[in-house]
Amino acid sequence: MASGGMISSILIHRMVYDYPRIVPVFVRGGLGTEEVEFSALQRFLEADPGHGVVDPVVLDQPLKSLFGDSEWERVLSRQHPMRGRKLLMLTAAAFYCVEHGMDAVAFGLLRSDRSDESSPEVLKTLESCFRMALGWPLQILTPYAGASDMQVMRRGRDLPLHHTFSCTVPVDGLHCGECENCLRRHRNFEKSGIEDRTIYGPGSVG
Numbered sequence: 030m031a032s033g034g035m036i037s038s039i040l041i042h043r044m045v046y047d048y049p050r051i052v053p054v055f056v057r058g059g060l061g062t063e064e065v066e067f068s069a070l071q072r073f074l075e076a077d078p079g080h081g082v083v084d085p086v087v088l089d090q091p092l093k094s095l096f097g098d099s100e101w102e103r104v105l106s107r108q109h110p111m112r113g114r115k116l117l118m119l120t121a122a123a124f125y126c127v128e129h130g131m132d133a134v135a136f137g138l139l140r141s142d143r144s145d146e147s148s149p150e151v152l153k154t155l156e157s158c159f160r161m162a163l164g165w166p167l168q169i170l171t172p173y174a175g176a177s178d179m180q181v182m183r184r185g186r187d188l189p190l191h192h193t194f195s196c197t198v199p200v201d202g203l204h205c206g207e208c209e210n211c212l213r214r215h216r217n218f219e220k221s222g223i224e225d226r227t228i229y230g231p232g233s234v235g
């Protein structure tokens with residue numbers, strides 16, 4: 030599963046070592062940043078396609094109707110939690126895998142991302158559900174579940190990381206350079222000793 034973010038982009042290249050064919054799956058829910066994130070994913074893959082990595086696939090899973098009009102505005106402004114989003118995304122990706130005869134779905138879960146909906150027990154149960162309900166032994170892979178973002182970033186240091194996208198409030202398609210994600214991104218580049226080639230908004234961290 031590929032979001033255009035740094036961790037899932039590095040994950041694509043990690044999977045190349047284990048599988049001959051990788052399909053980056055971008056699940057589109059209707060959030061405001063997705064267009065920029067998908068463009069980032071495309072630029073990243075164009076800059077370093079990776080052996081066996083094909084063009085990304087977009088799965089539309091509109092979220093708005095799940096929340097209703099009034100709550101949706103709060104979701105977009107991140108004031109309303111999106112419980113269950115990982116489950117929805119995983120399920121969409123799982124159906125795609127089953128339909129296309131693929132063995133596994135991987136997503137960039139980090140140690141700090143662990144929550145009830147992505148606990149090892151839940152993921153194992155989901156695998157069982159897919160096997161029982163769909164008749165397909167799909168594996169759910171989380172190779173970075175014990176790692177921090179910095180550790181993963183260092184593993185991807187030779188990749189075109191500046192093409193990945195982290196910002197929650199992009200400005201003209203660029204990183205704003207001021208939001209929490211941008212500040213963390215820039216700080217992680219500095220701490221990792223990796224040159225930050227990200228283009229940030231004027232007057233910001235970059």
Ligand SMILES: [Zn+2]
Nearest residue numbers: 196205208211
């Ligand atoms: Zn930002």
